[in-house]
Amino acid sequence: MESARKSIFPSAKDSWESIAIRELAATDKEQAISHLQSWNLHVFARRVIDGETGEMGNPILPSDVIFVEPPVKA
Numbered sequence: 001m002e003s004a005r006k007s008i009f010p011s012a013k014d015s016w017e018s019i020a021i022r023e024l025a026a027t028d029k030e031q032a033i034s035h036l037q038s039w040n041l042h043v044f045a046r047r048v049i050d051g052e053t054g055e056m057g058n059p060i061l062p063s064d065v066i067f068v069e070p071p072v073k074a
Contacts, residue, residue, distance in 0.1 A: 006069045012062050019060075023068040039067045 010019060020032035027035070037044040043064050050057035060066070 003072075005067050005072065007065050007067045010060050010062055010064060010066050014060055014062075015058055016060070019066060019068070035070070036066070036068070039070055040064075 008019070008023065016033045016036055017029065020027070020029055020036055024032035024035065043059055043061075043066065046059040048057040048059045049055070
């Protein structure tokens with residue numbers, strides 16, 4: 001039986017940085033953020049504009065599945 005990749009449901013206030021600090025504490029923060037973004041292209045590629053500022057907003061939603069480990073090699 002294959003095991004599933006470890007994943008989490010983020011909180012409403014989570015960011016790539018907060019998830020990296022919490023879930024990949026043993027890894028350099030910048031490297032951990034990069035890993036998370038590459039493992040979660042389904043979220044990272046989402047473009048969200050903050051309605052108040054017109055700036056890029058946080059693409060992470062509480063309903064997203066965020067993988068916190070790399071894909072299993074076939």
